[in-house]
Amino acid sequence: MAFWIASSPHNHIQSETSALMRLVIYATLPGIFAQWYFFGWGNIIHIALASCTVLFAEFSVLSLRHKKISSELFDGSAILTAVLLGISIPALAPWWISVFGALFAIVIVKQLYGGLGHNPFNPAMAAYVMLLISFPVQMTLWQPPLNLMSFDLNFQNTLSTIFTGYTIDGFSTEQLRVHVDGFTMATPLDTLKTDLTLGLTTSESFKSPIFGQHFGIGWEWVNIGFLLGGIFLIIKKAIDWVTPVSFLISLFFCSLLAFFISPDSSASTMFHWFSGATMLGAFFILTDPVSGATSTKGRIIFAALAGLLVYLIRKFGGYPDAIAFAVLLCNMSAPLIDQYTRPRAYGHQSEKK
Amino acid sequence: MSIIERIKKGHFWKFHGGIHPPEQKFLTNDKPIRTLDLPDELILPLQQHIGQRGELLVKEGDKVLKGQQLTLLSSPMSVPIHAPTSGIIKAIKSSTIAHPSGLSDLCLFITPDNVDKWQERQSCEDFYQKSPQEIINKIANAGIAGMGGAGFPTHIKISSKPSINYLIINAAECEPYITADDLLIREQSTTAIDGIKILDYVLQPEHILIGIEDNKPDAIKALKKATKDIKKITVCVLPTKYPTGGEKQLITALTGLEVPSGQLPINLGIIMQNIATCFAIADAVINDTPLIRRVVTVTGQALAKPQNVWALLGTPVNYLLEQCGYQATKDKNLIMGGPMMGFNLANDQVPIIKTTNCILAPSKQEVSSENNEVDCIRCGQCADVCPSQLLPQELQWSAKAKDHVQLQKLNLFDCIDCGACAYVCPSQIPLVQYYRIAKAEIRQQQMLDVQAEKAKIRFEARKKRLEQEKIAREAKHKKAAEARKASMNKKNEGGSSATSAVAAALARVKAKKASAQAAKNNENSITEQPTQDIDTKSKVAGAISRAKAKKMALNKEAKENNTVVEAKVVNTAKSNKTDKDKDKDNDNDNDKKARIAAAVAKAKQKSAQRASSIEQKPEIQSVVEENTSSRDENKKAKISAAVAKAKEKAKAKKLATAEIKDSQTSADSEINRQEKKKIAIAKAIAKAKAKAKKQQKEETK
Structure with a gap:
């Protein structure tokens, strides 16, 4: 008869990191569904590719590090990284983009820094930025929404395009990207940016069919999907509501200010909210606890900074992919933000540092 | 008054954090407090509180009454204990007490006599009568x-x-x-x-x-x-x-x-x-009624009848569990206190003490016994629930890294061990355990630091003292050396072999002193000092015995010759040329050296004697010098004695600082002998002087 000895507390809320990760993965489903509806199978294929790759990469590195594989391989964090990466990659990008990105995310960004909880950068975003810088052609293979495409893009065609670069019928990726009216498509953000540099006003640019009725066909719904998922996470208390709210408000005020100053060359606040990866970033990327700030005050500053950076990069940057760059920059500043936003401990006067 | 107004209105404040774990109070809060039969044995730890244990008032085999005081309120932070029932003190021995680490402490083992007889009590109806x-x-x-x-x-x-x-x-x-x-x-x-x-x-x-x-x-x-x-x-x-x-x-x-x-x-x-x-x-x-019983919640799903009981202090836990229908499983998981801050018991013989409010016997489903700790993902939930508004995750990293400075900067010692952080942690990190270890380590380090600081102060003080002594010694040494030089210059006018012999003796003494000093300078620890003292003492003793032997030889010689010193000197001078005489001369030379050594030893003794009176005034020194030299006119010997004295005094002073008494006693015992020796040595010195004169004559020839 043995007496069990353990340290207090003896009871536990019974929450697990893996359960938290699973919840976050489920919350991406509405957004993924919207992506599938408007842009086809591409992203889902990339998510699958990336997931297989991360499991392989995680398994290899964990074995090399002599870690407990059973518990760490399926803690969900790697899969979540794969999902986020797969969502971010252009749907028609070649297969090796997501494989290479996933390898980079897990091996370099996550495990080389010490594994779960020790990575200073968000693995998915770091991988995305790496891919964007290294393979700009493949990483800008954004396709128009399905209803604006001149070709029928079914599952087989998508699969074939991703693995061979051509559809079954032999059309190249470039041909697929051609609009029904005969010109190559870009994302709404990209289109706006290009148009503005060409001297057009915002309202003139918005006449482009890519924008549709609102802020970009498909993109707005994808964003709404991620917004729903995010609200679900907040309700489930899986993420702190402070971060997305602070981020969205910051972005709102930045774009509002710019709109007041120069309405002709600035997109509306809602355009910024519902285009690109805004909602994905707000609810799924910035809320990554590992690479974010820890205290509530810190999170407000962290997310507000991200909002500002997103706006600045979208407005003045060379790449339209503002979220990834802003997140990485904020990740860098997180330790500093933490240092200066330590809460006052009970019974201590507010410390002056 | 605003605070009390607020309270009257039922408005209260909020403290940061906090959690809502399953209350589980329904298990026991619907049943009245049960009074138990007496257990077969009561185990009373002498200390059941924070502070010191009281002084024991009873011994093994004593019969005690219920409520009888068993330990004395001996210091302010002590609290007495009392017999929870009448019975016999069966044993007073060390036993496992209610402690997270299962430590043992002195306990009284009482076998109840089942009479439960109270000691005499005086109830006080109106306590306002008392001060x-x-x-x-x-x-x-x-x-x-x-x-x-x-x-x-x-x-x-x-x-x-x-x-x-x-x-x-x-x-x-x-x-x-x-x-x-x-x-x-x-x-x-x-x-x-x-x-x-x-x-x-x-x-x-x-x-x-x-x-x-x-x-x-x-x-x-x-x-x-x-x-x-x-x-x-x-x-x-x-x-x-x-x-x-x-x-x-x-x-x-x-x-x-x-x-x-x-x-x-x-x-x-x-x-x-x-x-x-x-x-x-x-x-x-x-x-x-002294504190001899308390209400204890005996609860948990491993019990058939969880209930609150009136438990006498000292009741073993297994008795309570038995009374509440404990179904023992293979792995016993018993917790004293609640699930948040209680601690596991190392065995079920542990007694109930004054601070025991709960015995929890959970089923396996209630309290998970597995450790599924994974890496922290910095989710920050721990910081959200911390009632002390600390940053548990940062504390955890610093604790794992043993960064004690950072831990204290993060206010580790404001942690109240409530366990809220570990309760919510999705990575199931036993945070409180890390903090406890870190706290213990820091406390121990602080204790060591205090000790080291004390040792450092002691060492610094000693170093300073030794340095001052060295400076004083050097100053005296210099003075003495100057005096010696001056006298040597005088002597050099009549440079003789005797002078050189004396100088050789001086050099020997000097060398001895130098080596002693070198040893002294080299050593820095206190422990070596006594060794040196013994060394010097033995040297002195050796010198004394040598001097004694020489003195005896001298006395013998003096008897044989039975002549005045001058005559002897003349005789020796006359027979100088023959081989036999030469040998004799050599002997005399040896004698001379020995005599000088004796003089030096004498001086040494004197200075040691003087050193024993700590105050070494130059006046006394000169008086002593006069006394010693009053019987002989040999300046060289006198000066050499003075020089040796001066040197030895410095040495003796060193001795005196450490071992005054020893040198004093040894010096005292030699006083009488010295008186006699003085006379003999005076003779010897005169002889040496005469010889020197003779040699001078020969040289002039």
């Missing part, structure tokens, strides 16, 4: 220590009284499972309120607040009913949240004040007492 000091003494002698968990001696807490604003009665009982206070209030509210009245009389606080969580409606009703005529007392019903019952958290929740870090509530004019302690106080003051 507050009398009441405090009564409480102290009744062995009352805080019954909420910490076990701080109650009489200490209530003796310190500047003006008290708030007396807070802690009835929050925020830990899951525990219902001991709840039931006690429901069944004994009158006595508990009497205890509060006694505290009111002793402390004279401005307000009395009873803090209780809203999950105990019956107890709240009972308290409100019992206090409705007392205006001073306010029953404050607080929302249920763990750890509302923490001292600092309850103060914040009730008054909005924060106890400054490192200070006590008394600094804010607040005193907190547990409601069970109030009951014990009333029992002690009014009924003259």
